[in-house]
Amino acid sequence: MATIRIDGRDCPARLDENLLQACLESGADLPYFCWHPELGSVGACRQCAVRQFAGPDDTRGRIVMACMTPVTDGAILSIEDQEARDFRAGVIEWLMTNHPHDCPVCAEGGECHLQDMTVMTGHAARRYRFPKRTHRNQDLGPFVRHEMNRCIACYRCVRFYRDYAGGTDLAAFGAHNDVYFGRAAGGVLESGFAGNLVEICPTGVFTDKPFTSVYVRKWDMDGAPSVCPHCAVGCNTIVNARQGSVRRVINRYHDAVNRYFLCDRGRFGHGFAQAPSRPRVPLRRVDGQQAVAAVRDVLDRFADMAADGPVVGIGSARASVEANFALRNLVGPAGFSTGLTGAEHDLACALPNLLRATPARNPTLHDMERADAVLILGEDVAATAPRVALALRQAVRQPDYGAADAAKVPRWMDAAARTMGTGLRVPLFVLTPGATGLDDIAEGIRRAAPDDIARLGFAIAHRIDMNAPEVADLTEDEAALADRIARALSAAGRPLIVTGSHYGMAALPHAAANIATALAHAGRDVALSVMQPDCNSMGVALLGGVSLDAVAGMVRAGGIGTLVVMENDLTRRMAPDALEALLAGVRHLVVIDHVATQLMARADIVLPSAAFSECAGTLVSAEGRAQRFLPVLSPDRPIQAAWRWARDLARAVGRDPGWADLDSIVAAIGTSCPALAGIGAAAPDASYRLDGQRVRSAPPRFDGRTAMRAQVSVRDRPPVANPDTPLSPSMEGSYGADMPGALVPYYQQPGWNSVQALNRFQQEIGGPMRGGDAGVRLLDGDMPAAPAWHADIPPRFVPSTDRILLLPQELLFGTEELSTLSPPVAARAEPMVLRVGTDWPADATLLLAGQAIGLPVVRDAAVPPGVALCPAHAGGAQGIVSPVWADIGHAGGDAS
Structure with a gap:
């Protein structure tokens, strides 16, 4: 200091x-x-x-x-x-000479950094009286609106877009007073992080286009801290709402996780919360038809159904920990399913123990940015965990260090890294079945089937530590690549291994764990990160349960009378024939969800649950960090949190768990589930008070409260405080920079009205929040003294002449369940195509369970022989969540 x-x-x-x-x-x-x-x-x-x-x-x-x-x-x-x-x-x-001074009509008005700095500088009168320079604006796609005339040439946009996020289609054109920031020609911004331009830009050049259509000034919106539900990274967000609807989602700083940036899926994917198709009233099947029913009638009907045989519940990896626990309480531990299919379930439940048993750090996103060698083993993180991909870009962006620059090498690089020689560059190796969004910065790329990628991972581990299991019959090319990657990882001081469960294959994380263990034995400060598919995959795994395959076995044994499905679209999890067999063997079906799924049409009872913006709950990220999201809206009854529906169903059958609010069910979870005992520390409970008051959710200038419900009643009705949150539902309450980081509803301090006010909430610029960061890590603990090696080395993948291995492919836009219901994300959805190798016969078709997969075929040189990449849940591949063999048919004939 x-x-x-x-x-x-x-x-x-x-x-x-x-x-x-x-x-x-x-x-x-x-x-x-x-x-x-x-x-x-x-x-x-x-x-x-x-x-x-x-x-x-x-x-x-x-x-x-x-x-x-x-x-x-x-x-x-x-x-x-x-x-x-x-x-x-x-x-x-x-x-300001060329600025249009259009604050009254600018979407940044009231939260504009340019406004704040102009006032701070004392510039209050304009002397310039000559014609202003003007520019033509561009259509940059469904996410970002362009108004170039407001530009002050700070260069933040291109520095973020090109240097930080790796985009290539936004640039600075011209010079001097005619500099222009945009694309060479109008068109959709290609980067998956383009929405950050809205917060990066200190003026109104780049603004939130979807927000513009439902625009409200910053001071007229409520805010609440939340967690992104669109992947397992657990990015922190602030949800803004007014008059019963979500207006936008912005970044909420977390020093260890997303820091200053979000991916576009997380920023613009909130439209599902007010989708027109969303269920809003209970439905009950009467004489074969679904009809609106009173809550009491629905609960009485469930009590009758529960008497007609055992009740089994299917939870969800996109539902909160509290919702899954309440369902488990309703049906009992033996009757609760995680909502994951066999291999997916087994791997998800094994991952917490794998991460605990491996002598490697479980890294935060910020840790990943400081890695000095990275290996991605079988996971397209640019699609499954976009914010991780952005963090890995920052690792590779670290400067080159030559032998003469040893003093400049970061302190965390050890002696081995310091002596690697001239031109030291952070190496990134990408081993995946298809092209990824990080290929442009990769030092080494390998395309292969998941089995062969896992084999290569095991081989790398053996080359680092000879005690690790050896892989037989490697090709000369594979052996050379394994040697090269092993040398790079061994020479690093803080190597990082990233893998995932996307292919439902345990050998991939096992191979990654072997590499991490080998590097730890060599004295490296190694980190291992395992991506998971959904926002609460880790939470439901820690809770435990049985797989969907086990539920299907119960059906075949006649052991289910009523099936309760909570926030899980089984058409995305199970093949059509398997799902049909499951539903045919169940006498009664209850669906609790806030998304209109295909399953609802088959249900005897439909119960509308609250979306993430309307209730409080806990999600556990792939890192094992439990984080709380809080409501910004109070849903219209009878919509309520899914855990409350499960509680009410339990009461209907005479088993009242006694939970009155979120804090009481969180306490029950801590008592019943040792692995989740720490979630109570994820955020302050609802009794928290700042200076003796609730934390206000709206800025002090909040206006028009008495008119917001004028179409219902002209009488002023004070907003009702939610018992699950310490936030006040209005501008009444306390607020300060020292409030807990888990409760910050917006950033504002005297003289600072834009998101740049964040600097007043941090202990130091770019450091932790003054009130502490949100969440609590659940997987931290003592490292094992002697971890066991994994030896489940798969056999070499052999392409078939009459079948092809169909791999589910995640896309940044278009395959994630919730964000696809948001109109701007749907407008950016990538084409649904079947990617095959260049050797694919011109007359061939793919047959899955005898049915052709009706997707356009694209030949891609990056796809290895014998493998096809199919967008998850698309076309005829509904319910495919892990690799499956498909038959090859030919025009005019059957499968060969």
Whole structure:
């Protein structure tokens, strides 16, 4: 640490930061535009000028740009110096000469960094009276709206889009006063992180296009902290709502997880919460037809059904821990299913123990960014976990270090990494069955069937540690690649292994665990990350249960009278014939969901559950981090949280669990499930008070509350406080930068109304929140003394002449269940095609269970022989969640 003097005040500062960061951390107001904590400094805007003095005796000093000047111990500077103030005022005046000054109609109005900095600088009058430069705007797709005339040329957009996110279709054109930020020609922004331009841009050049159609000013929206439900990474978000509907989702900072950025699926995928097809009232089947029914009638009907044989429940990896636990309580542990098919269930339930038993760190996203060698083993993380892919890009973006630059090598690189020689670059190896979004930065790429990828992983482990099982009959090419990857990982100080359960194949994470164990034995600070398919896959695995295959066995044995399916579309999990056999053997079917699934049409009872924006609950990420999402809306009755429906069903059959609110069921989970005992610490309970009051969910300028329900009643009805959250449903309450990170509903401080106000909530710029980060890690513990090697090496994959291995392929847009119900994401859905190798016969078709898979065929040189990639749940591949063999047919004939 160092001490610097700012306008006569001594302030602590870090030696690895610049003066702008030090000023902001000290609480001083210093305007800036081009600097961003994650993008660094380029000195483009010249707005953060301060006067720096050479020492106590220096009375003149010099004007420097704070973002470009490193902190030195004893530095003396002045923000309030008149010449520095005049310099900043002149800069902002020139920046604003061509700005349209259209704040009243700009979507950024009220949360605009340019507004804040203009006021902070004191620029209040415009002297420029000449014609303004104008630009033509572009249509950039369904996510981002473009208004180039507001640009101040800070270069943040291209620095993020090209340098940080790896996009290539957005650039800076022109120079001087005619610089233009956009595409060479109008069109959809190709990057899956384009939506971050909305928060990166300090003006209104890039704005949230879906939000524009339901626009409300920032101060007129409620906010609540939430967790993204669209993959297992567990990114933190803030959900904004007004008048009973979600208006937008923005990033919520978490130092260890998503930090400043979200993927577009997480940012724009919230439309399912108000999909027109969503069930909103209970339905009951009467005389073969579904009809709206009263809640009491539905519960009485369930009591009658429960008396007609055993009740079995199918949970879901997209439902909260509380919802799954309540269903398990209703049906008993033996009758509760995780909602996962056989291989998928077995692997999901084994992963927590695998991560605990491996002597490797279970890394956070921020940890991944500091890796100095990365191996991706059999998982397209750019599609299954996009935010992980962005983190891996940052690892590879670390600068090259030559032998002469040993002093510049980061401290976390060990001696082996420091002596690798000239041109040190963080190597990334991608071993997958198909092309991925990280191939452009990969040092080595291998396309193979999952079995052969696993074999290669086992071979790498053996080359690092000879005690690991050896793989026989490797080809010369495979052996050379295994040697190359093993050398790169062994030479690294913080190697990272990333794999996943996407193919339902235990050999892949087992091979990754062997590599991690071998590297740990070699003294490396190794990390192992295993991706999972859904937002609560880890949570439901820790809860435990039986597989869908076991439920099908119960049906065949005649052991099910009533089947309760909670937030799980079984048509996406089971093949059509298997699902039909399951439903045919069940006398009664109950469906609890907030999504209109195909299963609902078959149900005897349908119960409408609350979406993530309307209830509180806990999700456990693939990292094992339990995090709480809180409601921003109170749903219209009879919609309620899924766990409350399960509780009411239990009451209907005389087994009242006694849960009155979320805190009581969380306490019950902690008592009943040792693996989930820590989830109570994920966030403060509903009794938490800040300065004796609830935390307000809306800014103090919130307006129009008395008119929001005018179509119902002209009488003012104060919003009802939700018993599951410590947040107040209005602007009444307390608020402060020191509130727990798990409860922050919006970012705002005096003089800071944009998302840049975040710097006032952090302990240090880019560091943890002042109130602590959200969530609690459940898998941390002591490392084993002598972990066992995995030896389930699969045989070599042999292509068949009459069959092909059909692999489910996840797409960034179009295959994830919830986001596909959001119109802007649906507009970005990728084409549903069947990808086959270049050797695929021209007249061939794929037959699954005798039915042709009706998808266009695309020949792709990246697909290995004997394998086809099919978008998950698309076309004739409904219910395919793990590899399956399909027959090859030919035009005019049967399968050969």
